[in-house]
Amino acid sequence: MALITYRDAINQAMAEELARDSDVFIMGEEVAQYKGAYKVTRGLLEKFGPERIIDAPISEAGFCGLGVGAAMMGLRPVVEFMFWSFCYVAFDQVINNAANIRYMSGGLINIPIVFRGPGNGGTNVGATHSHTPENFVANTPGLKVVCPSTPYDAKGLLKSAIRDNDPVFVMENTLLYGNQGEVPEDDYVIPLGVAEVKKEGSDISLVAHGRCAILCLEAAEVLAAEHGINAEVVDLRSIRPLDEDTILKSVKKTNRAVLVEENKPFCGVGAQICSIIQEKVFDYLDAPIKRVSSIDAPQIYSMPLEQQQIPNVERIVDTVLEIA
Amino acid sequence: MANIIEMPKLSDTMTGGTVVSWLKKEGDVVESGDILAEIETDKATQELECFDEGTILKIYIQAGGKAPCGQPLCAVGEKGEEAPKVESPTAAPDAEKAKPAPAESEKPKEEKVSPPKPEPKASKAPSATSSGRRTFASPLARKIAEDKGIPLEAIKGSGPSGRIVQADVIAAAQAGVKGIPAAAVPLEEKLTPVSTIREVIARRLLESKTQVPHFYLEKEVNAAPLLKTRVALNEKLKKLGQSIKLTVNDYILKASAEALRTVPAMNTSWEGENIRQHGAVHLSFGVALEDGLVTPVIRDAEKKDLVTISREARELIDKARAKKLTPEEMSGSTFTVTNLGMYGVNSFYGIINPPNAGILSVGGTFKKPIVDENDNIVIGHRMSIGISGDHRVVDGAVGALFLQALAENLENPAIMLV
Numbered sequence: 001m002a003l004i005t006y007r008d009a010i011n012q013a014m015a016e017e018l019a020r021d022s023d024v025f026i027m028g029e030e031v032a033q034y035k036g037a038y039k040v041t042r043g044l045l046e047k048f049g050p051e052r053i054i055d056a057p058i059s060e061a062g063f064c065g066l067g068v069g070a071a072m073m074g075l076r077p078v079v080e081f082m083f084w085s086f087c088y089v090a091f092d093q094v095i096n097n098a099a100n101i102r103y104m105s106g107g108l109i110n111i112p113i114v115f116r117g118p119g120n121g122g123t124n125v126g127a128t129h130s131h132t133p134e135n136f137v138a139n140t141p142g143l144k145v146v147c148p149s150t151p152y153d154a155k156g157l158l159k160s161a162i163r164d165n166d167p168v169f170v171m172e173n174t175l176l177y178g179n180q181g182e183v184p185e186d187d188y189v190i191p192l193g194v195a196e197v198k199k200e201g202s203d204i205s206l207v208a209h210g211r212c213a214i215l216c217l218e219a220a221e222v223l224a225a226e227h228g229i230n231a232e233v234v235d236l237r238s239i240r241p242l243d244e245d246t247i248l249k250s251v252k253k254t255n256r257a258v259l260v261e262e263n264k265p266f267c268g269v270g271a272q273i274c275s276i277i278q279e280k281v282f283d284y285l286d287a288p289i290k291r292v293s294s295i296d297a298p299q300i301y302s303m304p305l306e307q308q309q310i311p312n313v314e315r316i317v318d319t320v321l322e323i324a
Numbered sequence: 325m326a327n328i329i330e331m332p333k334l335s336d337t338m339t340g341g342t343v344v345s346w347l348k349k350e351g352d353v354v355e356s357g358d359i360l361a362e363i364e365t366d367k368a369t370q371e372l373e374c375f376d377e378g379t380i381l382k383i384y385i386q387a388g389g390k391a392p393c394g395q396p397l398c399a400v401g402e403k404g405e406e407a408p409k410v411e412s413p414t415a416a417p418d419a420e421k422a423k424p425a426p427a428e429s430e431k432p433k434e435e436k437v438s439p440p441k442p443e444p445k446a447s448k449a450p451s452a453t454s455s456g457r458r459t460f461a462s463p464l465a466r467k468i469a470e471d472k473g474i475p476l477e478a479i480k481g482s483g484p485s486g487r488i489v490q491a492d493v494i495a496a497a498q499a500g501v502k503g504i505p506a507a508a509v510p511l512e513e514k515l516t517p518v519s520t521i522r523e524v525i526a527r528r529l530l531e532s533k534t535q536v537p538h539f540y541l542e543k544e545v546n547a548a549p550l551l552k553t554r555v556a557l558n559e560k561l562k563k564l565g566q567s568i569k570l571t572v573n574d575y576i577l578k579a580s581a582e583a584l585r586t587v588p589a590m591n592t593s594w595e596g597e598n599i600r601q602h603g604a605v606h607l608s609f610g611v612a613l614e615d616g617l618v619t620p621v622i623r624d625a626e627k628k629d630l631v632t633i634s635r636e637a638r639e640l641i642d643k644a645r646a647k648k649l650t651p652e653e654m655s656g657s658t659f660t661v662t663n664l665g666m667y668g669v670n671s672f673y674g675i676i677n678p679p680n681a682g683i684l685s686v687g688g689t690f691k692k693p694i695v696d697e698n699d700n701i702v703i704g705h706r707m708s709i710g711i712s713g714d715h716r717v718v719d720g721a722v723g724a725l726f727l728q729a730l731a732e733n734l735e736n737p738a739i740m741l742v
Contacts, residue, residue, distance in 0.1 A: 286465060
């Protein structure tokens with residue numbers, strides 16, 4: 001198996017789907033000639049031509065609406081946001097229209113669109129460029145949202161997203177683009193709504209998605225080495241649909257849970273999972289459920305402060321030690 | 325002008341009662357004859373009938389509340405009329421504590437406040453210690469402790485704020501607390517509000533035991549003929565297609581009535597300046613209920629035959645258990661019989677039920693060795709009968725005569741058939 005970066009895994013997923021299905025096309029700001037702000041679309045213009053790799057003006061509401069319309073007509077657009085923070089100017093298209101057209105057409109019109117791009121903080125780009133809107137999206141019936149943490153998951157989930165007949169939001173992370181991981185050469189997909197236990201453990205369940213799953217794996221190593229705590233790491237991969245079974249099975253085994261996410265805490269993904277756990281496996285809990293999230297404030301511009309605002313290994317370890 | 329409906333005096337010994345439930349609520353239109361509420365009195369639950377017409381303006385004593393006789397329970401008047409204000413009785417603290425009357429749109433929450441409340445399941449791991457403080461335990465620890473039958477109080481918590489966690493329960497189980505089977509639930513300390521019936525029992529028996537000088541006599545009788553006759557008569561009754569089945573107690577009631585006719589000095593009452601000898605035997609007998617004891621009365625028992633007494637006793641017992649005895653059926657006794665034979669008690673002495681001059685206490689029938697008329701030791705069936713007498717009215721000799729007469733009746737049951 002080849003060792004490739006998260007960036008290249010996404011690139012491969014798009015290239016393979018572009019080659020497999022002529023209805024697939026890529027659109028976004030600087031995705032063609034500039035190869036993407038983070039070079040995720042490198043080589044695609046040369047291979048698939050300007051009709052399928054389309055540079056859009058700086059007008060998210062416009063090109064997102066165009067994407068929704070194209071999807072209504074049967075194409076499979078993959079629309080890139082330079083940052084997920086910029087989706088907010090296109091909310092009517094991505095949240096209102098994309099989510100509701102299938103329902104409001106009585107199931108006659110599907111919207112097989114993918115919106116993708118990085119949605120993360122921790123890069124010192126300020127409050128308006130550091131959003132993690134997966135909880136917004138997951139709160140909307142009709143939308144699906146995945147947050148891959150590894151190159152393998154990124155490729156498999158993006159391919160599933162492109163083939164899915166409903167709007168799927170793929171939220172990547174600029175801090176993960178350079179991470180390497182083993183990715184098979186051959187065609188594979190990861191179904192939406194299936195979590196993965198990235199590390200088996202017996203003492204506590206760390207439930208996370210995206211880069212936080214990677215932080216949890218690091219925290220699990222610290223916990224094992226320094227505190228003798230054998231943590232299990234559940235990587236959600238998909239926020240909606242959510243794999244409740246894997247979460248509940250893990251908590252039933254370990255009897256404790258820490259939910260980790262980069263979202264701000266209020267109405268975050270962890271709040272929803274916390275509710276599910278206490279409702280469905282209350283009698284298996286040996287301690288209150290704890291959450292680690294970004295500190296509840298606009299994204300801090302100061303780099304050292306921002307590093308404390310978003311979840312980090314130390315904070316995860318400290319939170320685990322409060323209840324384990 | 326609104327009419328106030330007060331706690332009625334439903335029996336001669338009733339000083340107050342408990343509103344068990346309201347059958348009407350504020351705003352309901354009522355007419356004469358409607359049943360407004362159920363009232364628990366001294367010894368029975370009775371219906372509160374309405375004698376007015378109009379709309380229920382206000383309920384002053386909510387379900388579950390107690391009130392002395394004469395205390396306003398509700399007001400009935402013209403719709404829209406303001407209900408008269410009444411003061412809460414100091415003698416009924418429960419009524420004061422009761423929630424304020426609900427607004428018209430609200431349904432009265434009768435079930436929630438009606439006594440008695442169902443006991444929490446004993447098998448549940450208790451969440452509160454005997455001191456009433458909550459024991460903190462994680463849901464998992466609570467569940468494991470319950471499965472293992474370990475009381476949470478026996479476990480020391482190691483979690484934050486002393487919370488008991490899984491590890492503590494497992495440690496306790498390994499340390500030997502595990503020996504407790506699931507059924508061995510620890511004794512629970514609890515407070516039960518005194519019911520009206522219990523209150524009456526307490527007051528009347530305390531009066532009796534402190535004001536009536538009791539003396540006690542006991543006599544053992546040969547119960548063999550009685551047992552034999554009972555079996556024979558029941559077989560005969562069965563053959564005749566009668567549904568009735570005579571009990572030992574029926575014989576004792578009949579025998580007591582006969583003995584009182586023989587020794588009328590025992591059928592008397594202390595009235596301060598006079599001693600009244602009653603012209604009839606109104607025979608009361610104890611019926612144990614879950615929450616107390618009632619004493620229904622068989623009137624003119626000396627005139628009734630065994631089968632009639634048996635029938636009436638059965639009816640009264642059934643009514644007592646259904647709490648449907650009327651005050652009349654429980655008052656006016658001249659003598660009382662109490663029987664603990666069915667509980668395996670050898671002998672005991674009752675507390676006199678005023679204004680009776682005595683109470684008969686009957687123990688169980690046991691096989692024991694006795695010396696017969698030929699000085700042989702044989703197996704006898706022996707029953708102990710005792711009497712507690714009011715020494716103001718009767719002396720030991722009278723009590724002895726009565727026991728003698730009673731013993732003769734019991735040992736020669738055929739006499740009673742005459």
